Amino acid sequence: MKIKCPKCKKDAELAMDYSVVKCGSCDFDMSYGEYVKFVAHNEPKYSDILGDYTGSTEGQSSGSLDEWD
Numbered sequence: 001m002k003i004k005c006p007k008c009k010k011d012a013e014l015a016m017d018y019s020v021v022k023c024g025s026c027d028f029d030m031s032y033g034e035y036v037k038f039v040a041h042n043e044p045k046y047s048d049i050l051g052d053y054t055g056s057t058e059g060q061s062s063g064s065l066d067e068w069d
């Protein structure tokens with residue numbers, strides 16, 4: 001599926017199995033886990049992506065991580 005490249009802000013491709021993120025417009029190429037960390041670090045508003053990725057095994061999956069600060 002298409003997601004936003006955190007490097008050049010164009011369309012990057014996320015593999016269907018969430019294994020890798022690749023951008024055709026620049027040389028961005030990371031595993032999805034690395035991508036999530038990269039994006040969460042650079043753009044805090046994207047932390048909900050991190051919540052979706054790690055929250056499935058936890059009871060609190062509402063995604064509003066801001067409440068915990």
Ligand SMILES: [Zn+2]
Nearest residue numbers: 005008023026
């Ligand atoms: Zn890119």
